[in-house]
Amino acid sequence: MGMPKVRTKDLIEKFQLELVSGEEGIDRPIVTSDISRPGLEMAGYFAHYPAERLQLLGKTELSFYNGLDDQEKRIRMQKLCTDITPGIIVSREMDIPEELIEASKKDDVPIMRSPAKTTRLSSRLTNFLESKLAPSTAIHGVLVDLYGVGVLIIGKSGVGKSETALELVKRGHRLVADDCVEIRQEDDDVLIGNSPDLIQHLLEIRGLGIINVMTLFGAGAIRNYKKISIVINLELWDQKKVYDRLGLEEETMRIIDIDLPRLTIPVRPGRNLAVIIEVAAMNFRLKRMGVNAAEQFSAKLTDVIDDSVHEDH
Incomplete structure (x- = not known):
């Protein structure tokens, strides 16, 4: 123990x-x-x-x-x-x-x-x-609150987690923790993440050094702790890999005793990760309310493809 x-x-x-x-x-x-x-x-x-x-x-x-x-x-x-x-x-x-x-x-x-x-x-x-x-653990990553959804961003060092968090904070979302996220399990199905005291409200950006989100963006830009709902895994774009374009396949990640939905987002220059992550959080909220946008989108897309095929002939 x-x-x-x-x-x-x-x-x-x-x-x-x-x-x-x-x-x-x-x-x-x-x-x-x-x-x-x-x-x-x-x-x-x-x-x-x-x-x-x-x-x-x-x-x-x-x-x-x-x-x-x-x-x-x-x-x-x-x-x-x-x-x-x-x-x-x-x-x-x-x-x-x-x-x-x-x-x-x-x-x-x-x-x-x-x-x-x-x-x-x-x-x-x-x-x-x-x-x-309560059982607890610490994970290397960034935790942000987007539209009330706790999003844990993970990925290898240097992939741009903190930069993306900075962009999200600029867009009006809230930072919970950068670099190290302390996580504890409450009840059977809830994970709560917070920042270690030492680095609370701080973001470390390569080339800029350490910035204090609270002093730069005000008290509305931070939260002390947040329930984690979804994990976003950033990975450098790999040409040989086939990425799930529509998000129909559910990946999960286990933290302590709980499986969280996990999305892998390939990173390449010119992609606005902040916007992609915002959409992922909104989509998660819709799913939670019972609207599975991916399935609807997929059905629409199939219709569009069918229509265009018929017009060609």
Whole structure:
């Protein structure tokens, strides 16, 4: 797995949690976005206790707990605190049971407190953890938003990806990332791309150097992240290769677990790539709305060819 993506201390920072005890454990990794509300455990049932999850104690759990006798209280809290528990959060600014603080010291389990209501806190924590723990990758390419369609432009170094992006930005579209696109998967079918912080809003153009799209074209010319819908592969024109003229054949490219439609566009001097890519994005939008322009175009073309053949005879 490599480095843990999230540790307990990240939550303390992000949600301004008050750390009450167990400071030695704040470097523990959080390995799942599932959050446990240990109600059954408070009642003494630990057979399926998910100790590796963040534990969240709300009003329900604590009011039940407060009705137990002293020995039961101690045993429950000791079982709740294990050497892999990333932390226990008490919501609604409630009092933290003495027994919990004692147990936390034995295994260095961080005990935190938040003023937020339990359910709200639970969903905010889950969302944060899901985005942090989502599978991710980085791809060499340029990501632009054209008419609301996220277009990832890929191709060998020097083929003109950044130049094309510059032209697209000039034509009123938005740059998300140049050169390196960080991509994370959300849900089963969504890929979100963004730029690494270091090179955000920058485009590198051979001969010009690095230009800042934000200062040159204004805030409307950039976006911080965008869902990727289509991949455009630029390749240098190869005379021996037969290119798909009408775009009827569907190529795909797999990123993480998702197959995206991919178009290959041959590059040769004098072709306005920006316009071609704009048309590809519009065409993608039409297809998504259920109008397959390529098929209609192909049918029209066949009619035209047939007509002209008949006129000749």
